[in-house]
Amino acid sequence: MELLDKLNILADAAKYDAACTSSGLDRSGRPGTVGSTMMAGCCHSFSADGRCISLLKVLFTNYCVYDCQYCVNRRSNDLPRAAFTPRELCELTMGFYRRNYIEGLFLSSAVIQNPDYTTEQMIETLRLLREEYRFGGYIHAKAIPGANPLLTYRLGLLADRLSVNIELPSAQSLSLLAPDKKKWAILAPMGQIRDGISVSKQERRLCRHAPRFAPAGQSTQMIVGATGESDRHILSLTQGLYDKYQLKRVFYSAYMPVSTSPLLPAPQGFQPPLLREHRLYQADWLLRFYHFRAEEILDEGQPDLDLRMDPKCCWALRHLEFFPVEVNRADYEALLRVPGIGVRSARRILTARRVGPLTFEGLKRLGVVLKRAQYFLTCSGRPLRGLHVTEDGLLRHLLALEAPATLSQEPVQLSLFDSAG
Amino acid sequence: MPWTQVCCCYDGSFPGFLSCVFESYVHKEEPVEFRTPEDLSCSLYPQRTIQTHPAHAQRVYRSLEGKLGREGRELFVRGFLTCLPEKELWLWRFLRMGYDRGPSFTRNLTDPTVDTVRRAVQHLNSEAHQYKGFTRFSELHGILVGEIEPKNRVLPLLRPHFRGRYPGENLVLHDRTHHEALFSRPREWAILPVEDFHPGPPGEEELQYRKLWRSFYDTIAIEGRYNPKCRMTHMPKRYWAMMTEFQKDWDTALPELPDASSPQKGPLV
Numbered sequence: 001m002e003l004l005d006k007l008n009i010l011a012d013a014a015k016y017d018a019a020c021t022s023s024g025l026d027r028s029g030r031p032g033t034v035g036s037t038m039m040a041g042c043c044h045s046f047s048a049d050g051r052c053i054s055l056l057k058v059l060f061t062n063y064c065v066y067d068c069q070y071c072v073n074r075r076s077n078d079l080p081r082a083a084f085t086p087r088e089l090c091e092l093t094m095g096f097y098r099r100n101y102i103e104g105l106f107l108s109s110a111v112i113q114n115p116d117y118t119t120e121q122m123i124e125t126l127r128l129l130r131e132e133y134r135f136g137g138y139i140h141a142k143a144i145p146g147a148n149p150l151l152t153y154r155l156g157l158l159a160d161r162l163s164v165n166i167e168l169p170s171a172q173s174l175s176l177l178a179p180d181k182k183k184w185a186i187l188a189p190m191g192q193i194r195d196g197i198s199v200s201k202q203e204r205r206l207c208r209h210a211p212r213f214a215p216a217g218q219s220t221q222m223i224v225g226a227t228g229e230s231d232r233h234i235l236s237l238t239q240g241l242y243d244k245y246q247l248k249r250v251f252y253s254a255y256m257p258v259s260t261s262p263l264l265p266a267p268q269g270f271q272p273p274l275l276r277e278h279r280l281y282q283a284d285w286l287l288r289f290y291h292f293r294a295e296e297i298l299d300e301g302q303p304d305l306d307l308r309m310d311p312k313c314c315w316a317l318r319h320l321e322f323f324p325v326e327v328n329r330a331d332y333e334a335l336l337r338v339p340g341i342g343v344r345s346a347r348r349i350l351t352a353r354r355v356g357p358l359t360f361e362g363l364k365r366l367g368v369v370l371k372r373a374q375y376f377l378t379c380s381g382r383p384l385r386g387l388h389v390t391e392d393g394l395l396r397h398l399l400a401l402e403a404p405a406t407l408s409q410e411p412v413q414l415s416l417f418d419s420a421g
Numbered sequence: 422m423p424w425t426q427v428c429c430c431y432d433g434s435f436p437g438f439l440s441c442v443f444e445s446y447v448h449k450e451e452p453v454e455f456r457t458p459e460d461l462s463c464s465l466y467p468q469r470t471i472q473t474h475p476a477h478a479q480r481v482y483r484s485l486e487g488k489l490g491r492e493g494r495e496l497f498v499r500g501f502l503t504c505l506p507e508k509e510l511w512l513w514r515f516l517r518m519g520y521d522r523g524p525s526f527t528r529n530l531t532d533p534t535v536d537t538v539r540r541a542v543q544h545l546n547s548e549a550h551q552y553k554g555f556t557r558f559s560e561l562h563g564i565l566v567g568e569i570e571p572k573n574r575v576l577p578l579l580r581p582h583f584r585g586r587y588p589g590e591n592l593v594l595h596d597r598t599h600h601e602a603l604f605s606r607p608r609e610w611a612i613l614p615v616e617d618f619h620p621g622p623p624g625e626e627e628l629q630y631r632k633l634w635r636s637f638y639d640t641i642a643i644e645g646r647y648n649p650k651c652r653m654t655h656m657p658k659r660y661w662a663m664m665t666e667f668q669k670d671w672d673t674a675l676p677e678l679p680d681a682s683s684p685q686k687g688p689l690v
């Protein structure tokens with residue numbers, strides 16, 4: 001088979017994976033090697049669906065012995081199959097990397113023969129790439145659940161980031177739709193990777209030459225909309241994953257109708273829940289950067305995110321007693337709770353107000369977008385002049401701001417697929 | 422006594438600009454306009470033609486960190502690379518603020534001068550970051566050759582990045598807007614003015630990789646999520662012309678440019 005055909009098949013098979021980030025690690029190039037990595041990551045292009053292309057995202061092979069219902073590559077699906085040789089994949093990675101098409105390789109695989117054999121093939125590819133081709137760019141590798149822990153360990157010595165997909169948000173869904181996969185088989189390598197990372201960090205503190213294990217951390221992904229879990233369930237799972245497994249990122253991917261299995265939503269007329277996915281990413285940001293806890297965002301009374309409005313706005317509307325926040329006195333945490341004020345704006349406010357008290361004019365000059373924030377702020381005790389709204393009016397104003405995104409049938413702009421990580 | 426207002430004519434280089442600063446302080450003259458050889462319009466103010474004087478430039482440069490602080494110096498130096506209209510004048514005011522008030526002035530984010538310089542530098546930085554990703558190289562006779570069309574002069578910012586990324590390569594990166602190019606090989610580099618830029622034709626292997634990349638690019642998009650607006654937000658159209666994935670003609674040396682005016686000549690490299 002031609003390399004071009006293989007690439008088409010194996011990129012097509014990998015495209016449903018949400019993660020394409022190259023962040024979390026600064027490594028400068030060294031003489032005799034090719035490649036470096038950037039802490040912030042780097043997008044090299046954006047595909048027609050608006051998602052960042054940072055890595056050469058392919059499967060090693062799409063031959064699979066498993067039959068997960070939600071997956072295009074399941075055994076029972078009739079589609080063309082292919083497998084790279086380790087060398088082909090190295091040549092391709094280097095060829096793309098030198099031309100600055102990509103930041104590195106994202107290597108995942110279906111399960112060919114068994115998890116151990118699959119992992120060995122991946123290790124061979126990465127070993128060749130690092131040792132023979134002297135590749136110093138970014139590598140994200142997917143650990144295969146069920147593989148021997150020693151093999152997973154070797155994979156982590158070659159890759160910068162490892163991930164194990166949690167696939168579905170609950171054990172019941174998993175046993176229903178992916179009978180070959182068990183929750184513990186997914187969580188075991190996650191725990192192993194977490195421990196490997198922290199041991200490696202400790203050792204490197206003592207000795208500069210200790211081996212690095214997955215230095216850019218670990219991530220995971222789950223499919224939303226294929227099964228019935230609530231957003232509240234998903235967010236507490238996410239919170240748990242961040243707390244217990246110290247993940248760098250949790251990715252969500254709106255289910256695409258790739259199967260006619262009666263266990264899944266019927267493909268006819270199925271709309272992938274893109275807006276819901278977008279809201280989940282926003283909520284996820286609140287967990288990672290805004291010091292929110294999952295139980296603050298959703299509770300029993302409200303198990304799902306409001307699709308009409310971003311989760312921070314929703315929280316603010318339910319906690320009007322917290323507002324208004326005084327720009328010239330509030331601490332960083334309080335500023336971050338204001339709808340429309342992000343990490344950058346909050347930091348700029350802290351810097352600028354050391355020079356003198358801030359006014360609404362001054363906020364604008366700082367680049368703070370007041371569309372939402374104006375309703376929740378005072379400057380030296382005064383609200384924005386001429387701004388009087390009732391609680392009801394407030395809801396309507398905020399909804400109107402979101403209207404373009406929620407009214408149209410088109411998917412909203414998924415601006416969260418950036419490289420931040 | 423207020424300083425005399427003058428128009429400074431200089432060669433357009435950074436040392437030239439620093440020499441203007443030096444002369445202005447020595448003669449107690451306030452530049453209210455700057456002219457470079459490119460713009461020929463005349464001025465109502467008395468003209469001062471300032472020769473670039475490396476030693477004077479050095480003295481001003483060495484004073485920057487003390488007067489403006491580290492951050493202020495970086496803003497000042499980078500500010501000169503931006504496409505901010507009348508950047509010299511803004512930078513002159515910026516410098517005066519630093520000389521008058523000391524390094525803490527850069528924290529005054531609501532001051533119009535600080536704000537303007539900051540925004541311009543922010544624009545430069547983010548454009549440079551985007552070009553770290555969106556630049557495309559072609560391999561021509563063993564040399565990596567690329568072309569960009571930036572608004573700001575990003576080459577000095579891209580240099581350490583690409584040299585770090587490709588430590589062993591010979592590479593040329595041409596900035597079409599500012600007619601200059603980065604020439605880099607192990608242990609040496611230079612950014613030089615370039616009049617004509619005509620790389621040679623691509624080989625078989627180069628064409629093959631372009632084809633593979635383009636095919637990957639088309640395959641990786643999920644049809645059910647088609648969202649051209651979002652793509653445009655993240656990757657504005659102005660970058661597309663130089664990117665392999667949008668290239669129509671496979672045989673050109675570099676991705677086809679919209680207004681390739683001058684005829685192709687022999688290979689440059």
Ligand code: SF4
Pocket residue numbers: 064065066067068071072073074075109110111
């Ligand atoms: S093991 Fe992976 S590739 Fe195979 S069917 Fe399941 S999800 Fe798909």
